[in-house]
Amino acid sequence: MRKIADSTVRRLSLYLRFLEDFEEQGVDTVSSEALATRGGTTSAQVRKDLSFFGSFGKRGLGYSVPELASRVREILGLGQTYRVAVIGAGNIGAALVHFRGFEKHGFHVISLYDSDPKKIGRQSNGLVIRDQRDMEDDIAQDPIDIAILVTPASQAQKLVDRLVKAGVKAFLNFAALQLRVPDDVIVKNVSLALELEALSYALRNR
Amino acid sequence: MRKIADSTVRRLSLYLRFLEDFEEQGVDTVSSEALATRGGTTSAQVRKDLSFFGSFGKRGLGYSVPELASRVREILGLGQTYRVAVIGAGNIGAALVHFRGFEKHGFHVISLYDSDPKKIGRQSNGLVIRDQRDMEDDIAQDPIDIAILVTPASQAQKLVDRLVKAGVKAFLNFAALQLRVPDDVIVKNVSLALELEALSYALRNR
DNA sequence: CTATGTGAATGATTTCACAGCT
DNA sequence: AGCTGTGAAATCATTCACATAG
Structure with a gap:
């Protein structure tokens, strides 16, 4: 095609x-x-x-x-279901797990990871927050199709590298930086800062 | 230019x-x-x-x-500060208020609205959740530059109509629908569903 | 000798306009 | 008659390639 x-x-x-x-x-x-x-x-x-x-x-x-x-x-390929992991259990990560709006089209959030020992083991909307160190083992056990990255920018690239190595081929990136990935891996970015700045530009040049 | x-x-x-x-x-x-x-x-x-x-x-x-x-x-017009209101104190709205990442570029979240009586009056990250019915009065008192819409799709258009009438010229829309606004009003959309579906398409047509 | 700034060329996307089905 | 499907034309965005300035 x-x-x-x-x-x-x-x-x-x-x-x-x-x-x-x-x-x-x-x-x-x-x-x-x-x-x-x-x-x-x-x-x-x-x-x-x-x-x-x-x-x-x-x-x-x-x-x-x-x-x-x-x-x-x-x-669009919506006949199947996708297994989604959310990486980062901060405010936005937690909100995404709560937000069940995309279940309808087959995107199932099956895991939530963080690196903060204070958060690991706690529940967020019925999902236990898992230790980021276990990502590779978990994925080997039970693969995921899409990772949603909602970590601080400073950690994002390292996490993506690990997830790519573990076989993840698609990312939705909320971190405010451009991720480097191999050619066969797909990244879509969602950047609030960028959207707000585009609004700022548009407001001044109306 | x-x-x-x-x-x-x-x-x-x-x-x-x-x-x-x-x-x-x-x-x-x-x-x-x-x-x-x-x-x-x-x-x-x-x-x-x-x-x-x-x-x-x-x-x-x-x-x-x-x-x-x-x-x-x-x-980009980042020399000034922008007064931002978040409309909808659900999970994502609350997360946005917590997320102070865009303060740096002059986007200040100054108010948070909801229509749920159980939420109104409560605090979210130091911001009192205000009654949506008071939006117009508040804005007349103290104008806002940008409204971030994080309400259910069913309420979004009505709220935008009210905000446009109150003089708001820029919207960041998280609701999963296309907003109708006059020509001099700017809308940027952030749609998780759409990004995930674009990932789905890309995954199948790699 | 290096890296910008920019017309001209190429490539991609959108719009036009109408032939072809129902 | 009405609305789709689609080449052709127009518009818009990106890349090329080189003269120009430091």
Whole structure:
């Protein structure tokens, strides 16, 4: 399959959110125009995004909501479940474990790690905080698909190196630095500082 | 100075992070190549990004770290402080109030709101949780620059409408939906679901 | 001799506009 | 008639390559 732009994949994920709204409301047909309006884009963009993967609509009619939702889920690889570990049991790490919003799409947080002896062994939303030193052994026993990094920046690279060596291929990084990983490992960054600074720039240059 | 790509602004914010590292380490000169390596981009990209705003380097030498840092801060509008309100005192809202990582760049969380009577009046990291019904009055009294939305998706649009009416021009949205706002209002989205789904796609199409 | 700054070239993404189904 | 699917055109972003300054 040809190289798909990241922006396209992200829009598909957005469309899926709308399709699921429509599913809940019992709407059974939707046009590219309706999806575009919701997503702040154009109908041509929606059709082009979908066209990279096939043709799922009916001319003159639009798209079947359940069918398109199911196709988009398939495209995004949401048919399976993912085993997720949260690394760092600080405020944000704990909040992520509490936040069960992504269980719906098959992302299961199965473990939570920290290095602070005061935290290790305690529970956070029914999950025991484990010792970071045991990560490799635990993963060898019971592999994980995705690691969410919510540690101080100073520790992040060392932890990623260890997790990569242990076979983890995907990271969601909250630490405020750029991680170095091999080519076959994927990192997506979530950076509050960066978003706030982009807002700051936009505010001044309106 | 006209339309700068969002990707450029985000890279500037990233470069600033590196420049601050270098400042702390007492490095006083840096090349576009060094910034590029850290940021996972190319030296030409770094120079092009900077060239939209002026020429800050010395040919044959590179950039003065403190000077470039200061210019980038200025470009991003980080010379001032921003008054930030967090809307929603759930797990993530509370974590954001605890997370003082962005104080450094002048983003001050000055208030925290919720609609749950059980939470209102309680403290979260030294900040009293206020009643969402008082938002407009509070803001009229004491304006805010940026609202961080961490409420359930079902309430988000209504809250944004109220805040926009109260004069708020910038939002950082954690809710899993696309907000509708007037043209002069800026919204940046942080969506865990979307990032995880992008990881899912990337994992399957490696 | 080194590293910036920048037009020109290339590459990627979005928009246009319409033919082709239903 | 209405709305999709898609080449072609337009726009936008990145990379190249080199003249220029220290």
